[in-house]
Amino acid sequence: MPPPEPVYCDVAVIGAGGAGLRAAISAAEGGLSVLCVSKVAASRSHTAAAQGGINAALANRGADDWRWHMYDTIRGGDWLPDQDAVALLCERAADAIAELEHMGMAFTRDDAGRIYQRAYGGQRTEFGRGGLAYRACAAADRTGHAMLHMLYAQSLRSGVRFAEECAALDLIMDAEGACRGVLVWRLERGELLLLRAQCVILATGGYGQAYAATTASSVCTGDGGGMALRAGLPLQDMEFVQFHPTSLYGAGLLITEGARGEGGYLRNGLGERFMARYAPQSLELASRDVIARAIAVEIREGRGCGKLKDHVHLCLEHLDAELLRERLPSVLAIARTFGRVDATRQPIPVVPAVHYTMGGIASNAASEAIGGHGEKIPGLLALGEAACTSVHGANRLGCN
Numbered sequence: 001m002p003p004p005e006p007v008y009c010d011v012a013v014i015g016a017g018g019a020g021l022r023a024a025i026s027a028a029e030g031g032l033s034v035l036c037v038s039k040v041a042a043s044r045s046h047t048a049a050a051q052g053g054i055n056a057a058l059a060n061r062g063a064d065d066w067r068w069h070m071y072d073t074i075r076g077g078d079w080l081p082d083q084d085a086v087a088l089l090c091e092r093a094a095d096a097i098a099e100l101e102h103m104g105m106a107f108t109r110d111d112a113g114r115i116y117q118r119a120y121g122g123q124r125t126e127f128g129r130g131g132l133a134y135r136a137c138a139a140a141d142r143t144g145h146a147m148l149h150m151l152y153a154q155s156l157r158s159g160v161r162f163a164e165e166c167a168a169l170d171l172i173m174d175a176e177g178a179c180r181g182v183l184v185w186r187l188e189r190g191e192l193l194l195l196r197a198q199c200v201i202l203a204t205g206g207y208g209q210a211y212a213a214t215t216a217s218s219v220c221t222g223d224g225g226g227m228a229l230r231a232g233l234p235l236q237d238m239e240f241v242q243f244h245p246t247s248l249y250g251a252g253l254l255i256t257e258g259a260r261g262e263g264g265y266l267r268n269g270l271g272e273r274f275m276a277r278y279a280p281q282s283l284e285l286a287s288r289d290v291i292a293r294a295i296a297v298e299i300r301e302g303r304g305c306g307k308l309k310d311h312v313h314l315c316l317e318h319l320d321a322e323l324l325r326e327r328l329p330s331v332l333a334i335a336r337t338f339g340r341v342d343a344t345r346q347p348i349p350v351v352p353a354v355h356y357t358m359g360g361i362a363s364n365a366a367s368e369a370i371g372g373h374g375e376k377i378p379g380l381l382a383l384g385e386a387a388c389t390s391v392h393g394a395n396r397l398g399c400n
């Protein structure tokens with residue numbers, strides 16, 4: 001087979017989720033030629049599955065401060081996050097939300113017309129000493145879907161080109177260790193494409209499909225990390241894997257933490273609201289690792305629900321049905337379609353499942369890929385869940 005003819009562009013973005021599309025828009029608006037490579041149609045990337053919201057200290061429902069957000073992020077990551085990266089994330093979050101809004105993202109609004117914010121696990125005011133922080137900026141419980149479709153429209157408007165249904169295989173590295181392109185497999189035609197670029201951005205998502213019980217879609221197979229490893233680059237924090245406490249029992253589909261943020265609570269097979277034993281102050285809004293471990297202990301000690309006592313119940317039926325239909329429509333649909341449960345009247349059976357992978361391609365807070373000796377890799381950036389800046393440490397806060 002003759003070698004594939006090269007295709008040239010200034011920037012090659014691998015992955016068309018939230019991170020990849022946002023980077024592609026910036027590059028295109030800067031006057032660069034951009035080609036975005038995606039295994040699936042860009043509007044079907046896994047970002048569409050994100051439900052609950054995006055953290056930013058807007059203070060729309062009470063006092064908040066980006067420094068409190070920073071404290072919660074560091075504490076939630078078991079004090080292991082890179083604090084410079086966390087400061088950048090939290091201080092700039094409000095600007096990022098305003099940017100998304102101005103681009104056309106349809107956030108849910110409160111009665112005053114401001115962006116609606118809900119409480120999420122592990123987040124409080126006054127450096128952990130105050131009440132709940134209402135920090136998650138939401139578009140009902142379809143936040144990722146709203147963001148992804150808006151970013152896709154903006155990327156088309158900005159002139160980003162797409163190579164959909166194409167799987168990136170390997171990075172092209174030169175003799176000096178710089179990244180000069182990527183080898184791509186066009187799935188529809190079975191052809192190889194040699195993509196030459198001045199900059200390659202890996203935004204390929206996580207590797208949740210390495211686990212049997214996961215909320216990650218079938219495309220989350222860690223492609224970017226595999227490409228980095230084959231190029232001799234290090235991965236970082238691979239031991240840190242987050243379990244979401246509430247996936248639909250028997251199906252693995254995500255039941256957003258926003259359900260608990262709206263007032264839902266957990267019960268075991270004895271009818272106990274068991275989180276009072278594990279996190280008496282935060283209850284169901286403790287951090288995800290705390291709740292996931294609590295559910296595992298309840299099941300292991302024989303206090304689970306059902307004939308097999310192998311799950312617990314998420315109760316929403318005490319909440320107003322109209323509120324649930326307005327703020328948690330996807331949760332109601334998922335419970336009804338895949339669990340045959342009317343969540344306005346019945347509890348939802350849930351178990352923990354792998355949800356987010358903190359580990360990934362070693363990179364700094366500027367998204368530059370880092371080599372085994374701490375050196376920057378010319379021509380290679382890593383973004384989103386594919387990257388590891390250690391901004392999440394050992395455990396990511398929901399909505400960060």
